[in-house]
Amino acid sequence: MSDISRRKLITTGLAATAGVAGLGLAARLAQKYGLIPPDHGGIYGLGETLTYASQRLLTRHSLAREFSRSQISKPPFANEVEPPTDEFKRLQAGRFADWRLSVNGMVARPASFSLDQLKSYPSHTQITMLQCEEGWSYIAEWVGVPLSHVLDVVGVLPQARYVAYFSIEPDTWESIDMADALHPQTFLTYGMNGDELPVGHGGPLRLRLPRQVGYKSVKFLTRLTVTDSLKGFGKGLGSAAPEAGYAWYAGI
Amino acid sequence: MVPFRVGDSACIPSAASAVPTAVPSKTVVSRHSALVRVTHWITALCFLALLVSGVELVISHPRFYWGETGNDLTPTLFKLPIPASRNLVPTGYKYVLPDQNGWSRYLHFQAAWVAILTGLLYVIFGFLTGHFRKNLLPGGPDLSWRALTKAMAGHLRFERPSEAEAWSYNVLQRLAYLFVIFILFPFVIWTGLAMSPAFVSAFPATVNLLGGQQSARTLHFFVSLALVLFLVVHVGMVWFAGFRSRMRAMITGRAATTAATTMERT
Numbered sequence: 001m002s003d004i005s006r007r008k009l010i011t012t013g014l015a016a017t018a019g020v021a022g023l024g025l026a027a028r029l030a031q032k033y034g035l036i037p038p039d040h041g042g043i044y045g046l047g048e049t050l051t052y053a054s055q056r057l058l059t060r061h062s063l064a065r066e067f068s069r070s071q072i073s074k075p076p077f078a079n080e081v082e083p084p085t086d087e088f089k090r091l092q093a094g095r096f097a098d099w100r101l102s103v104n105g106m107v108a109r110p111a112s113f114s115l116d117q118l119k120s121y122p123s124h125t126q127i128t129m130l131q132c133e134e135g136w137s138y139i140a141e142w143v144g145v146p147l148s149h150v151l152d153v154v155g156v157l158p159q160a161r162y163v164a165y166f167s168i169e170p171d172t173w174e175s176i177d178m179a180d181a182l183h184p185q186t187f188l189t190y191g192m193n194g195d196e197l198p199v200g201h202g203g204p205l206r207l208r209l210p211r212q213v214g215y216k217s218v219k220f221l222t223r224l225t226v227t228d229s230l231k232g233f234g235k236g237l238g239s240a241a242p243e244a245g246y247a248w249y250a251g252i
Numbered sequence: 253m254v255p256f257r258v259g260d261s262a263c264i265p266s267a268a269s270a271v272p273t274a275v276p277s278k279t280v281v282s283r284h285s286a287l288v289r290v291t292h293w294i295t296a297l298c299f300l301a302l303l304v305s306g307v308e309l310v311i312s313h314p315r316f317y318w319g320e321t322g323n324d325l326t327p328t329l330f331k332l333p334i335p336a337s338r339n340l341v342p343t344g345y346k347y348v349l350p351d352q353n354g355w356s357r358y359l360h361f362q363a364a365w366v367a368i369l370t371g372l373l374y375v376i377f378g379f380l381t382g383h384f385r386k387n388l389l390p391g392g393p394d395l396s397w398r399a400l401t402k403a404m405a406g407h408l409r410f411e412r413p414s415e416a417e418a419w420s421y422n423v424l425q426r427l428a429y430l431f432v433i434f435i436l437f438p439f440v441i442w443t444g445l446a447m448s449p450a451f452v453s454a455f456p457a458t459v460n461l462l463g464g465q466q467s468a469r470t471l472h473f474f475v476s477l478a479l480v481l482f483l484v485v486h487v488g489m490v491w492f493a494g495f496r497s498r499m500r501a502m503i504t505g506r507a508a509t510t511a512a513t514t515m516e517r518t
Contacts, residue, residue: 044355044358044359046362047358047359047362047363047366048358048361048362051361055448055450058450058451058455059450059453059454062450062453062454063453064449064453065453065459067320071320071321073321073323073325073326077324077325080339080340129321131447131449131465132313132323133353133357134312134313134338134353135309135310135312135313135315136313136315136322136323136324137320137321137322137323137465139320139321211449211450212450213449244354245354245355246353246354246357247354247358247361251448251449251450252361252447252448252449252450252451
């Protein structure tokens with residue numbers, strides 16, 4: 001073996017060792033700072049992790065763009081929803097007076113809220129865009145209470161890392177990390193464009209998450225569960241989306 | 253993204269202005285550096301993945317708009333006359349294609365990451381090693397009006413490329429590659445990021461400068477079309493110039509020349 005090729009071999013070996021060590025360190029740091037998405041396994045895990053980690057670092061506190069009243073889409077486009085369940089029809093017949101949002105998991109005071117209770121908290125509005133992963137979009141004014149307010153009421157325990165949220169529709173649920181859960185634009189939404197939130201848009205209660213595409217804004221919200229791990233939920237991939245082949249994190 | 257190439261033939265400034273003299277018979281010339289070849293093929297694979305997944309994503313909503321918003325209830329800028337994979341989209345077709353958006357989105361973003369990281373490596377090394385200056389920047393005389401029209405006329409008459417072009421790019425090639433690397437690629441990345449609600453929350457100018465989120469989507473579509481057009485011409489020209497020799501050069505890095513052609517030239 002000549003000197004040149006030996007030198008090349010040694011440098012290549014050193015570079016490879018440094019690369020592997022660097023990747024190991026990066027993985028450990030990413031785990032520590034919560035930059036690994038629950039659907040990080042499989043062939044698309046690399047891209048998902050890079051997207052989630054980089055966007056989480058860039059957007060921890062950034063606000064979704066807000067628009068002027070004149071930019072509100074008339075009429076807003078309501079996407080398809082599954083036919084209502086009997087339970088939903090019963091609640092609708094009672095004008096949602098018996099609708100409840102239960103909050104449990106890693107909280108000091110698990111509770112159940114009626115719509116009137118949620119409306120008794122200071123209401124907030126945002127004029128933001130709902131963007132569907134398919135490519136279409138609309139702008140609406142959303143009225144609700146920030147999720148962080150309700151989380152304060154129930155007292156989130158310090159080890160909490162995610163909030164899972166569930167629809168009255170079977171098998172419809174999502175989850176978000178605490179950065180999104182405590183974000184000021186993450187709303188429990190009950191009003192839209194100066195009216196009640198229409199059923200076609202997820203009324204009476206929808207989670208609004210304007211920094212992620214539409215499927216994370218779950219309609220007909222009935223339950224929140226605060227947790228430190230998503231492993232015990234469904235197939236352990238974080239939400240219903242990855243079980244159907246879609247990404248858990250949908251900031252893009 | 254699309255294949256891009258940089259020659260490794262540092263000794264030859266330009267196909268048009270320099271033909272090497274006194275080339276010994278049956279020489280093997282180093283044509284493309286390893287970095288150029290590896291990044292070229294990774295990018296080619298990524299472009300294929302981005303194209304297939306991008307087409308699938310368009311099928312879920314083959315309507316395009318200008319400004320901030322657009323949906324089935326609003327007028328379009330234009331729509332593609334194809335069926336859709338969602339039944340609410342008014343396409344005129346009586347059937348709905350299967351939904352492929354889940355894996356298409358996963359694949360699109362993963363391929364974009366690999367392409368961007370590969371492109372960064374290529375651009376950094378391209379500047380450090382002088383690839384851009386030596387192999388892609390056209391020489392001054394090549395940019396004269398006469399030289400350009402001559403090169404263009406030669407292309408339009410489908411003249412066989414000269415032997416020198418096996419080792420070095422002609423001026424039109426150089427300009428096309430520079431345009432793809434420094435204009436189309438950055439613009440397709442920009443318009444792609446401008447569609448991300450999270451990204452624009454941190455950098456709203458990325459979408460505001462384009463005139464809105466739907467404008468960004470429409471522009472992303474057109475830049476992608478331009479890149480596909482480049483790919484078609486690129487592959488066509490490789491075919492025309494000699495598929496085997498050009499492929500061998502981009503795979504093994506070597507371009508062979510024979511005594512006969514050397515004789516002809518001298």
